[in-house]
Amino acid sequence: xxxxxxxxxxxxxxxxxxxxxAESADPFALRSVPPLFTQVQxxxxxxxxxxxxxxxxxxxxxxxxxxxxxxxxxTLQNSPGDRFHGLDAARAIALFIGIFHHGxxxxxxxxxxxxxxxxxxxxxxxxxxxxxxxxFRMQAFxxxxxFFAHLLVSRKGIKAFAINRLKRLVLPFILxxxxxxxSTFQMWVWGIQYTRHISRDAAxxxxxxxxxxxxxxxxxxxxxxxxxxxxxxxxxxxxxxxRKRIPDSFVKAIDRFIKRTMNRRYASILLGxxxxxxxxxxxxxxxxxxxxxxxxxxxxPFVIYGMYFFLGWIIYRQTSLLENFTRFKRSNLSFAxxxxxxxxxxxxxxxxxxxxxxxxxxxxxxxxxxxxxMCSVWxxxxxxxxxxSNSNKKVRWLSDSxxxxxxxxxxxxGFFQILVTTLHLxxxxxxxxxxxxxxxxxxxxYRYAVRNTVMGLLLNGKKQR
Numbered sequence: 001x002x003x004x005x006x007x008x009x010x011x012x013x014x015x016x017x018x019x020x021x022a023e024s025a026d027p028f029a030l031r032s033v034p035p036l037f038t039q040v041q042x043x044x045x046x047x048x049x050x051x052x053x054x055x056x057x058x059x060x061x062x063x064x065x066x067x068x069x070x071x072x073x074x075t076l077q078n079s080p081g082d083r084f085h086g087l088d089a090a091r092a093i094a095l096f097i098g099i100f101h102h103g104x105x106x107x108x109x110x111x112x113x114x115x116x117x118x119x120x121x122x123x124x125x126x127x128x129x130x131x132x133x134x135x136f137r138m139q140a141f142x143x144x145x146x147f148f149a150h151l152l153v154s155r156k157g158i159k160a161f162a163i164n165r166l167k168r169l170v171l172p173f174i175l176x177x178x179x180x181x182x183s184t185f186q187m188w189v190w191g192i193q194y195t196r197h198i199s200r201d202a203a204x205x206x207x208x209x210x211x212x213x214x215x216x217x218x219x220x221x222x223x224x225x226x227x228x229x230x231x232x233x234x235x236x237x238x239x240x241x242x243r244k245r246i247p248d249s250f251v252k253a254i255d256r257f258i259k260r261t262m263n264r265r266y267a268s269i270l271l272g273x274x275x276x277x278x279x280x281x282x283x284x285x286x287x288x289x290x291x292x293x294x295x296x297x298x299x300x301p302f303v304i305y306g307m308y309f310f311l312g313w314i315i316y317r318q319t320s321l322l323e324n325f326t327r328f329k330r331s332n333l334s335f336a337x338x339x340x341x342x343x344x345x346x347x348x349x350x351x352x353x354x355x356x357x358x359x360x361x362x363x364x365x366x367x368x369x370x371x372x373x374m375c376s377v378w379x380x381x382x383x384x385x386x387x388x389s390n391s392n393k394k395v396r397w398l399s400d401s402x403x404x405x406x407x408x409x410x411x412x413x414g415f416f417q418i419l420v421t422t423l424h425l426x427x428x429x430x431x432x433x434x435x436x437x438x439x440x441x442x443x444x445x446y447r448y449a450v451r452n453t454v455m456g457l458l459l460n461g462k463k464q465r
Contacts, residue, residue, distance in 0.1 A: 084147075084148075084151075084322075085388055085389060085390060085391050085392070085395070085396075086322075086381075086384050086385035086386070086387075086388045086389050087144050087147065087148070087322075087381070087384070087385070088388075088395075088396075088399050089384055089387075089388035089395050089398075089399060090140065090144060090380065090381055090384035090385070090388070091141060091144045091145075091148075091399070091402070092395075092398055092399035092401075092402035093384065093402075094137045094138075094140050094141045094144070094380075095141070095402040095403070095405065095406040096398075096402055096405065096406075097133050097137045098133075098137055098138075098221075098224075098406055099405060099406060099409045099413070099439075099442075100129075100133065100435075101130060101133045101134065101137070102221065102409065102410060102413060103409075103413045103417075103431070103434055103435055103438065104126045104129065104130055104431065105130065106118060106119045106417040106421060107119045107121060107122050107123065107126045107427055107430075107431075108122070108126060108127055108130045109122045109127055110127065111130075114208055116184075116187060116188050116191050116414040116417060116418065117191045117192075117194075117195055117414070117417050117418045117421045118195075118421070119417070119420070119421045119427070119430065120421065120422060120423075120424070121425070121426070121427040121430060122427065123427050126427070128344065131286075131287075131340075131343075131344065131347075132340055132376075134286065134287050134288075135287060135336075135340060135343075135369070135372055135373050135376050136336075136373055136376035136377050136380055138224060138288070138305065139288075139304075139305070139308050139373050139374075139376075139377050140308075140376075140377045140380050140381060141224065142227075142228070142231070142305045142306075142308040142309045142312070143308040143309065143311055143312040143315075143377060143381075144312055144381075145228055145231070145309055145312060146231070146308065146309035146310055146311065146312025146313040146315075146316075147312035147313065147315055147316045148312075148316075149161070149231075149232060149235060149309070149312075149313060150312070150313045150314075150316035150317070151316055152164060153235075153239065154316070158236055158239050158240060161232075161235075161236065162232075162236045164461075165229070165232040165233075165236075167458060168458070168459065168461070169225060169228055169229045169232065170229055171458060172225070172403075172407065172458065172459060173222060173225050173226065173229060176222070176407050176408075177219075177222055180220060180222065180407070180408070180410065180411065181218060181220065183411040184211070184220060184410055184411045184414065185207065185211060185218075187411050187414045187415060187418070188207050188211060188414070189203045189204055189207060190203075190418070191414065191417075191418040191421075192206050192207065194418055194421075195418070195421055195422060209293070210292055210293035215293065216293040216294040216295075217293070217294050217295045218292070218293055219291075219292045219293065219294075219295075220292060220410065221292070221406070221410050222407075223290065223291055223292040225407075226295075226297075227291075227297065227302065227305055230297065230302075231305075231306055231309045234306075235313070254314060255314070255317060255318060258314055258315065258317075258318065258321070259318055259321060262315075262321045262324045263321075263324060265328050265331050266331075266335075267324065267328070267378070268328075268332050268335060268371075268374045268375040268377070268378035268379075269335065269371055269374070269375065271311070271374050272370050272371035272372075272373065272374030272375060273370070273371065274307065275304055275307060275370035275371075275373065275374060276366075276367050276370045276371075278300045278303045278304040278307070279300075279304065279366040279367065279369055279370040280300075280363050280366055280367070281299065281300030281303075282300055282301070282362075282366055283362075285362060285365075287366075287369050287373070288301050288304055288305070288373075289301045308377075322385060325378060325381045325382040325385050326382045326383075326385045326386045327382075328378065328382065329378075329379055329382025329383050329386065332375050332376075332378040332379035332382060333379040333382075333383075335371075335372075335375040335379075336372060336375040336376040336378075336379050339368055339371060339372035339375060340372050340376070342368060343365060343368055343369060343372060346361075346364075346365050346368070347365065350365070400446075400451065400456075400460050401442070401443060401446040401447075401451070403459050403460065404442070404445075404446045404450050404455075404456075404459055405439075405442045405443075405446065408442065408445070409438065409442060412438050412441050412442065413434060413435075413438045415438075416433060416434040416437060416438050417434055419433075420433050420434060
């Protein structure tokens with residue numbers, strides 16, 4: 001979403017010890033940092049020497065083979081000031097999956113009149129893809145947002161973090177929301193008129209309640225940005241008030257728990273169990289409820305996405321743990337696919353449960369969903385870190401464009417969804433007629449109207465050269 005500033009955390013390694021620590025006594029600061037992410041101090045027999053090589057040389061204790069292994073580490077080779085390329089790509093792909101999610105929504109059979117239009121074509125594959133993409137994409141996004149939030153605080157401090165979030169999140173929300181709401185609402189009204197052949201007044205009344213101004217505050221797809229603003233504000237407040245009051249022993253205990261848990265193959269299942277309780281509060285029957293119609297967030301969705309944000313925050317304290325995402329990616333993919341398959345079967349079997357057992361059945365499905373989400377997030381991040389560990393200009397360009405794309409995609413794709421909705425064409429052809437021109441407009445406007453302009457600076461910051 002933004003270009004991270006260059007910087008480095010400093011640390012030291014005590015003689016005869018393999019434990020890396022940040023020099024700061026701040027309990028919120030980075031601890032147990034792997035050598036490849038720190039500017040280190042090392043001592044030889046002749047005295048203290050400082051370096052930025054990414055590893056320490058204690059005379060002959062560190063062999064050339066170990067040094068080479070560290071340098072050639074494929075997954076985690078970021079230097080202190082570099083971007084985390086794998087996570088950067090994962091965040092962008094999560095946003096593009098969101099664009100795809102909305103782009104196929106008009107074809108999904110169980111959405112009904114809840115979307116901008118309802119296409120006359122449908123397919124079970126699209127129903128499944130729509131469901132699966134909802135299982136993990138926003139959870140992964142908020143986990144990475146917490147990770148990068150801690151990165152920014154560690155490198156620049158809490159004041160710079162607050163200023164950065166104001167520029168990257170608050171200002172875009174203030175600038176984009178009015179334009180997007182007006183354009184999307186008018187698109188919705190026109191779509192209803194176009195497909196149902198009714199008057200404008202009747203079409204306005206037919207717009208879903210979560211898009212109506214009089215029934216709340218229609219955040220639309222910008223609810224994710226609103227949540228992120230709130231999480232960052234709460235982070236800044238908590239950091240300022242409590243960072244010197246939290247016992248160091250408590251912080252170390254959390255670090256040890258996360259490290260021991262993430263070093264296990266079934267870590268995603270264990271951590272997913274923590275999400276069960278807030279998942280029991282979901283009532284929409286479609287995983288995590290969407291809180292898109294008012295400024296007061298729905299409690300349980302806000303809690304569960306906040307837990308993912310906090311998990312990302314504490315993972316940054318031990319960035320060597322990122323290796324476990326790639327280490328166990330196949331296992332987590334197997335867990336995720338198995339649990340998602342079970343969810344789909346249960347959802348079909350209990351699509352219309354007896355009223356006396358409806359809450360129990362929903363609680364059972366939500367329990368499985370909580371663990372399936374975490375396993376899916378773990379698998380997704382594992383494959384992203386494996387595939388995009390190196391810097392790539394094309395991937396970097398897509399990453400930079402993803403924020404703009406997600407902000408503006410809804411009325412653009414909605415326009416083409418409405419145009420094809422009544423055509424008697426194969427659904428695959430319709431998707432091409434929606435996505436090809438829609439994504440082309442997104443990329444074209446980003447390239448020529450955003451990237452090298454004040455808007456690009458606002459959304460992504462200064463470009464690294």
